[in-house]
Amino acid sequence: MAIENTRLFTPAAMGAVDRAAIDGSLSGPGLMERAGAAVAASALEHWPGLKRAIILCGPGNNGGDGHVIARHLARAGVPVERFGMKPREGTDAAWAFESFPGVIAALADYRPEAGDLIIDALFGAGLDRAVPDEIAKLIERAANAGTPVLAVDLPSGLSGYSGRPTGPCFRADRTVTFAALKTGHVLLPGRDLCGELEVVDIGIPSRLLANDDPVVLNDPSVYGTTSPAIDASSHKYARGHLVVFSGPLISSGASRMSAQAGLRAGAGLVTVASPPGAVMAQSAHLTAVMQRSVGDADALSDWLKDDRLAAFVLGPGFGHNELVKDYARIVLEAGRALVLDADGLTAFADTIADLSSFDAPKVLTPHEGEFRRLFPDLLDDDALSKIDRARRAASRVNAIVVYKGADTVIAAPDGRAAINCDAPSKLATAGSGDVLAGIVGASLANGRPPFEAACAAVALHAEAARRAPDHMTAEDLIAAI
Ligand SMILES: NC(=O)C1=CN([C@@H]2O[C@H](COP(=O)(O)OP(=O)(O)OC[C@H]3O[C@@H](n4cnc5c(N)ncnc54)[C@H](OP(=O)(O)O)[C@@H]3O)[C@@H](O)[C@H]2O)[C@@H](O)CC1
Numbered sequence: 001m002a003i004e005n006t007r008l009f010t011p012a013a014m015g016a017v018d019r020a021a022i023d024g025s026l027s028g029p030g031l032m033e034r035a036g037a038a039v040a041a042s043a044l045e046h047w048p049g050l051k052r053a054i055i056l057c058g059p060g061n062n063g064g065d066g067h068v069i070a071r072h073l074a075r076a077g078v079p080v081e082r083f084g085m086k087p088r089e090g091t092d093a094a095w096a097f098e099s100f101p102g103v104i105a106a107l108a109d110y111r112p113e114a115g116d117l118i119i120d121a122l123f124g125a126g127l128d129r130a131v132p133d134e135i136a137k138l139i140e141r142a143a144n145a146g147t148p149v150l151a152v153d154l155p156s157g158l159s160g161y162s163g164r165p166t167g168p169c170f171r172a173d174r175t176v177t178f179a180a181l182k183t184g185h186v187l188l189p190g191r192d193l194c195g196e197l198e199v200v201d202i203g204i205p206s207r208l209l210a211n212d213d214p215v216v217l218n219d220p221s222v223y224g225t226t227s228p229a230i231d232a233s234s235h236k237y238a239r240g241h242l243v244v245f246s247g248p249l250i251s252s253g254a255s256r257m258s259a260q261a262g263l264r265a266g267a268g269l270v271t272v273a274s275p276p277g278a279v280m281a282q283s284a285h286l287t288a289v290m291q292r293s294v295g296d297a298d299a300l301s302d303w304l305k306d307d308r309l310a311a312f313v314l315g316p317g318f319g320h321n322e323l324v325k326d327y328a329r330i331v332l333e334a335g336r337a338l339v340l341d342a343d344g345l346t347a348f349a350d351t352i353a354d355l356s357s358f359d360a361p362k363v364l365t366p367h368e369g370e371f372r373r374l375f376p377d378l379l380d381d382d383a384l385s386k387i388d389r390a391r392r393a394a395s396r397v398n399a400i401v402v403y404k405g406a407d408t409v410i411a412a413p414d415g416r417a418a419i420n421c422d423a424p425s426k427l428a429t430a431g432s433g434d435v436l437a438g439i440v441g442a443s444l445a446n447g448r449p450p451f452e453a454a455c456a457a458v459a460l461h462a463e464a465a466r467r468a469p470d471h472m473t474a475e476d477l478i479a480a481i
């Protein structure tokens with residue numbers, strides 16, 4: 001039975017849920033029995049022609065699940081062989097083994113054969129270091145033979161917290177996990193190493209599936225509907241006026257993409273603020289998007305007397321320009337929302353924390369390289385997951401951080417975080433980040449709070465990409481919004 005729960009758990013938080021369930025009415029063996037039965041059912045459903053189930057059993061509860069799986073598959077008539085180690089005495093896993101005692105061969109003795117399915121029940125939530133050498137060798141033998149792998153809870157070798165391998169790691173075709181997804185299932189490369197993911201209900205009551213760690217999958221439960229309702233009383237200013245700063249003539253295209261994306265994404269009006277030297281080129285291209293010549297800080301301050309200017313995008317194609325810092329400060333001092341992207345981020349490489357003193361809404365949209373420039377210490381800290389890196393960055397800058405990638409993390413200074421997992425890889429094309437910055441700007445101009453605005457924008461960007469042609473350019477992406 002698949003379950004719907006967009007909350008994500010670290011293995012530690014899930015362990016607390018398990019303990020609460022066991023302290024309540026549920027028994028450890030009862031949970032293990034349902035977990036093992038669900039994995040066995042998945043094996044039978046997805047590998048109907050399997051000739052031999054190779055069950056790799058570790059010393060802990062993950063191995064305990066393996067013994068339950070062995071019993072269920074054997075009773076279903078599947079030839080079963082177990083490799084690994086016996087559980088420690090007196091544990092739930094020992095109960096599982098005693099419920100189906102038998103030979104457990106040494107891991108080194110396993111030789112893959114055609115028709116095998118490896119059921120990996122070596123380590124799950126308890127993995128805390130690189131797997132030992134004999135397991136590393138087995139992983140290599142199985143990969144060379146192309147033997148399919150069904151992982152129990154997590155592929156052994158993968159951190160359920162960070163989504164990064166601790167060393168050699170199984171690449172599973174399918175992973176069956178219990179009660180809720182763990183962060184390591186959705187962060188890369190974990191998401192790829194898990195293969196198809198299946199979350200099964202093992203009877204833990206949903207009231208216990210709560211924790212203090214507000215990390216969720218990015219979906220409408222976070223940000224509401226994708227665009228605010230437009231009714232008869234609505235007018236373009238009510239939908240918000242977005243401004244995108246243009247860089248010099250040579251790199252003015254990026255601002256156009258942000259601006260056009262912003263207009264498509266639902267800003268009521270969009271103006272490109274161009275340096276005088278780029279005005280002519282922009283005029284030749286822009287139609288529904290308006291333009292204004294803004295050449296220096298005074299011109300910007302003067303324009304900001306118009307309090308209908310709601311949100312600003314600063315950075316795409318802006319160039320390495322001293323004006324970045326002045327413009328950012330002036331916009332934020334005026335209390336307007338600011339999206340800082342690309343060159344806008346790079347300009348603050350050593351001083352990003354200075355922005356924390358401004359209360360106006362701020363959204364930073366770094367990709368991996370920009371994140372490194374801004375927060376090298378967080379990236380160098382191997383103990384942190386991408387989620388916690390983004391959260392620490394958000395709290396340092398007092399801003400929403402959209403840490404981009406195929407596993408984009410959106411984090412708020414108060415600890416809220418969402419992971420977007422459904423962006424297609426065709427987004428890896430020049431300009432798609434400029435498009436995102438424009439969508440975030442529109443979402444802010446619409447008046448959403450910044451975390452919700454960023455989450456809605458990332459979801460819309462991914463949805464547009466899914467709809468766009470396979471060999472899309474950033475222009476196609478804009479058209480698909
Ligand atoms: N709790 C529940 O209610 C339910 C739990 N369920 C299942 O339990 C699983 C979690 O079980 P678990 O906590 O026993 O951890 P598990 O992953 O089996 O590791 C065991 C021990 O291995 C060791 N070890 C770690 N890394 C190692 C390494 N690299 N190389 C060598 N050894 C290493 C380490 O022990 P150490 O050697 O450090 O003393 C660790 O404690 C979970 O994933 C799910 O499948 C389900 O049944 C549903 C109900």
Ligand SMILES: Nc1ncnc2c1ncn2[C@@H]1O[C@H](COP(=O)(O)OP(=O)(O)O)[C@@H](O)[C@H]1O
Pocket residue numbers: 367404405406407408423424425426427428429430431432433434435436461
């Ligand atoms: N392989 C991928 N899968 C999913 N999304 C991706 C992938 N590569 C890039 N993206 C997304 O595309 C956008 C690229 O942004 P960025 O790196 O700033 O590009 P550019 O500077 O060319 O505009 C981000 O939103 C990122 O999350």
Ligand SMILES: [K+]
Pocket residue numbers: 062120121122123124151152153154155156
């Ligand atoms: K496993």
